[in-house]
Amino acid sequence: MGTTLALGAVAAVGITAARPGEHRAASVAGAAATTWPLVQGSPGKDTGTSLSGLAAAPDGTMWAAGGQQASGVYKPILQRLTGDTWSNVALPAAAAPYRFNAAAATSASNLWLAAQLNSSGDSHAVLRWNGTAWSTFKVPLSFQPSDIATTGPASAWVVSSSAAKRWNGTSWADTPIGIKPRAITAVSPTSAWAVGWAGEGLPATAHWNGTSWTTVPFPPVDGVVRGEIASALSDVYAASENDVWAVGTVRVPDEAGKTVSRSMLAHWNGTKWTSVLGAAGTYMTKVASDGAGGIWVSAGDTMRHRTAAGVWSDASLAQPVGTKVRSSEMAIRPGSTTVWAVGWTTTDATRWADLAHWRSN
Template sequence: MIVGVGAAALALGIGAGTAHAATPTWQVTQTTKLPGDDVLSDVTVAPTGSTWAVGKRYVSGKTRPVVQHLSGTTWKDVKLPAGWSMPLNVVDASSSKSVWAFGSEDGSVVHWNGKKWTSAKFTGGFRATDADVVGASDVWAVNGGTTARHWNGKKWTSVKLPAHIGTVHAVSAKNIWAGGSSGDKAVVAHWNGKSWKVVKTVSLAKPEPDATTSFADITVSGKNVWAVGSQSWSCGEDGDDVCYKPLALRLTGTKSKSFVATKGVGYTKAAADGSGGLWILQGAWNPALVHVTGDAFASSAAPRPAGHDVNLTALANRAGTKTVWSVGGSFPQGDPDDPTGDGVYVRNG
């Protein structure tokens, strides 16, 4: 196990979000340019280096899934079975022969085994918000609820969770981390191969009585487990606005520390930077990319194609390297009557 859960507790840290060092450069590497209106939702890099992205597109009023694979330095469209109409919002892979993607609307589950695509559907209204493919016979999917779905190589089974869990990250089959919330508190949970348990935490101070906290993403970088999210509460003269404080939690063995930025929208995604630090996506529309080294947070605006706004929704690191991918959509500025969106790839390293 990289990080122990022992007596880990949240300790309120110093404010974060101020640039302390030069931030490595991100760049737009490609847009999809597919027929119709399209957007990418998620990206993953398998331990083998096989790199995949998923999303959706609209052509002549019909929805089609998008799956693309990185070939050399170019992202290429992957041929899918005719008739598939499910938009895809989550993807993860353990190799080029074990790729899983999940639908955002109808609970679809699609699988590539290196030779062919197959599809199925979760029952009971389960729609995955995140997933991790540990191996061909070990896949976890979560949906923000109190049960997960687990693939054992033959079938999907339901597994009870100790909190509302919307994000999951596996180090190994017996060392899996997850994040979400319980009531109004942000929660980190851990799977040891036999059971899920909540890691003990302390409550953050509330700026308002109705403030809630939740973790939106969780990952591992070096010896650290990182969970990111936000604290939110009603604000404004009539209480009809929502205010946020970005939140990041670092667990290292039995020691832990949280960082709460004084302003800005919530942190949405996190990925290792390949050097023991962390990248955080803050917001979605024209978001910030925050680089964490030690206790220092350095923020910079995400790049975008000239004349366009971007909406970024995912981060993924290629293990053993400093390469980190982000994906989303690119849309013309100026609010045109019929804007055409394209999927966009952004890379660091």
């Protein structure tokens, strides 16, 4: 498996440090699970809404972004957190053809949105709010914005499934990236990380140094199954230049030779990436700060917490009766230890979506 990562009581959440050539399941035992309450949503109302993006600015401003489908008509949704209440934000007419996939912000006057075309038109787009007015930057249909990051009004990145663009304060420019990115995070204008996959479906990472992207070696996964379904990293969070976390899922054979999915947790210490795999059937989709030196990771309706000391515990998202729940993004509210998750609930009867917000405490 390459170099393994010392993560403390990893067995508590189904993660086990794997030795080279070894694939074994971990026991699942540990701290009793807690529940994140559903703070705001409309479960069972069949509103056709969902949230996919969440941005937290250092000044405490938070935004949630997504879209709505009703009677065959799509429209974007943007919300802003005031106190503990999420309220809808008016959008310009230029936003109407799009659905927001991701959001990033550094202040109440620097918000960026990755926008996917949901109606007839000739382009996807990136939208920006500068505190006074909206700007819309169109990008080709061949470039579908999937994630976005920013460190200020003159510094932003957006990625699609195979490419990356950078905003220099004046215009967007293509920046060859060397991997197929799924997520991006930025530490400063001269340091950003993208994660995803490359080659024949292998997890991969790339680093921006202020001038160009460089593919950074990632520990090989012994026995990884290569094919149409990629083993990939799906999210990345940078606490600092030398403290970066990434999560994802890999496909490997189990003891009987059957292909199974296993979650992957990886860490960059400033010199190299190290990683561990979870038990068969586990997966991880998102990672975020806990505000106290640790991290939260998500896997659908399950939240897993690792303290700065490496101790793991589980939490679940409140699930209204008759529904299923799904988180799509999470972020720490700056200046606190409260983590917000956004996503949607679906009713068992209709399977129609309703946007949802959960909070850790």
